[in-house]
Amino acid sequence: MRHLTLLSGVDPAHPLDALFVNAPLRDYTERPRTNDYTLPVLGMAYIATYAKHAGFNVAVLDAEAYGLGIAETAKIVNDVRPRWVGMNLLAPTYEMSARIAAQLDPGIAVMVGGHHAKALPTRILADPRMRNVRALVIGEGELRVAALLEDEQRRRELPQVMWRDPLLGTTGTGVADAKTQALMLGPDINALPYIDRVFLPQDPYRAAPSVTDRRLAASRCAAWLTDAARHGHVEANIVGSRGCPYNCGFCGAAWSANPDVKIRVRSPENIIGELDALHAAHGVTAFRFVDDLFLGVREVIYEHMQAFTDHRIGDRYVWDATGRINILDRLRDEDLDILVANGLREVALGIESGSDRMLKAMDKRINADMTERVTRRLLERGIGVKGYFILGYPGETREDLDATVRHIRNLWDIADHNPGGIRASVFEFRPYPGTPVWKTLTDAGHDPDALLAYGDVDLTQDGAHESMRQRDEFNFSVGIQFGDVPLHEIRSTLAMLTREQHERNQAGGLGVAA
Structure with missing residues (x-):
């Protein structure tokens, strides 16, 4: 039950399609946090909101807001077992994200995005701790994340989505025509739904x-x-x-x-x-x-x-x-x-x-x-x-x-x-x-x-x-x-x-x- 109370926006009556995880800044099992407010993950909430409007059961686990440790965060994800886990990679928290990813059940597909993913995509895909990454999304993710939740194989037609073949060790990148690329990478922000604040535990x-x-x-x-x-x-x-x-x-x-x-x-x-x-x-x-x-x-x-x-x-x-x-x-x-x-x-x-x-x-x-x-x-x-x-x-x-x-x-x-x-x-x-x-x-x-x-x-x-x-x-x-x-x-x-x-x-x- 504690796990469910930490999952913002989840519908417990249905299987979880995706759990978007905001990694903690530190491993709070080693040193508890001193502050009681964190910046809301607006970008992640936009993606979750769009996916929800597309008909998927999604939730956000804000490990920073709740002051969770690395092992506890990974255990929560493994226990609720979503089809996908999404992680926003930022330079100061990348190590925390990688340590969480390394502890996830290999049956859970991982997608990543964020500034760090955009800046160093090949480095991230080569990180053995990120072996479960099946999609690295560069740039604004609302439309492409929803498409991946619908069918992972669509990644081949999604622009600026990368992955690494675990057997061959090669990197693949989705390809799309110019019109699709423009739509996917720069969606009409006036057409996006307002953020559903159910995904933000502190906002x-x-x-x-x-x-x-x-x-x-x-x-x-x-x-x-x-x-x-x-x-x-x-x-x-x-x-x-x-x-x-x-x-x-x-x-x-x-x-x-x-x-x-x-x-x-x-x-x-x-x-x-x-x-x-x-x-x-x-x-x-x-x-x-x-x-x-x-x-x-x-x-x-x-x-x-x-x-x-x-x-x-x-x-x-x-x-x-x-x-x-x-x-x-x-x-x-x-x-x-x-x-x-x-x-x-x-x-x-x-x-x-x-x-x-x-x-x-x-x-x-x-x-x-x-x-x-x-x-x-x-x-x-x-x-x-x-x-x-x-x-x-x-x-x-x-x-x-x-x-x-x-x-x-x-x-x-x-x-x-x-x-x-x-x-x-x-x-x-x-x-x-x-x-x-x-x-x-x-x-x-x-x-x-x-x-x-x-x-x-x-x-x-x-x-x-x-x-x-x-x-x-x-x-x-x-x-x-x-x-x-x-x-x-x-x-x-x-x-x-x-x-x-x-x-x-x-x-x-x-x-x-x-």
């Missing part, structure tokens, strides 16, 4: 009230906002687009790493329909857009904000989104005011560094002055900012690192004099296969095996601890010094900034930065 969720919520309640005098200020919003994560036109050196979504991905944005009506559906079904009043483009293209912003205004979204909901600094810098003051009126609560910005030299090396198309200008304009309007920063990027000097520390403290000072707040999330650089910087590093002679040796970052010796961060999804390192500053100094700086942000959160009631 929607009740979030603790923040200073931003209380400020919004005071300024807008809306009853539902006042209630949210007291008790917190019911929040949900949502995707508004797929693909990215930018080429940040460290990012797996960079356009140079994804030439097959057609950039698509959901229509305003389609997005608003999902907002209203989530509100009706779950009482959701706060949304987080986690894709790159919602506040990353001016034309998209104008189109969506007009629709949000027409539907009075700002009177009913609040929302957060990722944003591009260079795009926000070009918006007029009245454009930012419209965003506020339409419910914008916080923007996540990839600030990354306070050094213009490093920002150029990352191909960010921004500079520190631009970041300061955009942050100030947002904070003046009460819009919160969540800034991401990378320490230890290849080529970083001590002067570059010091510039980033000064930049963060300068942004904190700006926040102290404005209605909006800022949260600084600081991470140590780690390379991901398939990113532009990965090729730079391997061309320079770095061993791919060493670049893939992800391990925990232990900040406790520097006075920080994981409970300060609450979410440690990205708290990994490969233990290599890529810039001029020694690794222990990078981590000491990271711990210092994390501790200072934590203290600011506690003093200002902002919760925990993540």
Whole structure:
């Protein structure tokens, strides 16, 4: 019975066609987790939802959300014995996924996908622990996964689906005509069903009230906002687009790493329909857009904000989104005011560094002055900012690192004099296969095996601890010094900034930065 309670979306009355497994970040039998929130696996939920609509009995086992160990995860899969197991392969969790796959009953077919599968398909198919893989799906999987569940032999006609012949040791790849390939690799995202939240054990969720919520309640005098200020919003994560036109050196979504991905944005009506559906079904009043483009293209912003205004979204909901600094810098003051009126609560910005030299090396198309200008304009309007920063990027000097520390403290000072707040999330650089910087590093002679040796970052010796961060999804390192500053100094700086942000959160009631 415990197994069934962990399988999100399963119909226990019928055989299980597929179980999609999100591997844990660590083997939690060795060290229990400290945080109680994980990012929802939206991509996996999209695939499960589409398969369910196609008539298949599918479920999701989010081993990370439940803090499961490797052996327990494999045992659950073997006990429920689905026809297929699907796994999303990510660089930091690949080893966990491979160890789970190695323990699965050979009678269970395995399909894999995700950024890591796309970046290193032949390496994965050659891994003896992945011997049960019968389909490696590169790119967006909804249509092709459903086709595989219907008939495994269809893999020969499915584009960008690979497999390894266990007898001959050769690799096969599906072939399709141009029309089928375009449809399969870039489905119409407005035609896809909304994510069935039954597949997400921690989304929607009740979030603790923040200073931003209380400020919004005071300024807008809306009853539902006042209630949210007291008790917190019911929040949900949502995707508004797929693909990215930018080429940040460290990012797996960079356009140079994804030439097959057609950039698509959901229509305003389609997005608003999902907002209203989530509100009706779950009482959701706060949304987080986690894709790159919602506040990353001016034309998209104008189109969506007009629709949000027409539907009075700002009177009913609040929302957060990722944003591009260079795009926000070009918006007029009245454009930012419209965003506020339409419910914008916080923007996540990839600030990354306070050094213009490093920002150029990352191909960010921004500079520190631009970041300061955009942050100030947002904070003046009460819009919160969540800034991401990378320490230890290849080529970083001590002067570059010091510039980033000064930049963060300068942004904190700006926040102290404005209605909006800022949260600084600081991470140590780690390379991901398939990113532009990965090729730079391997061309320079770095061993791919060493670049893939992800391990925990232990900040406790520097006075920080994981409970300060609450979410440690990205708290990994490969233990290599890529810039001029020694690794222990990078981590000491990271711990210092994390501790200072934590203290600011506690003093200002902002919760925990993540």
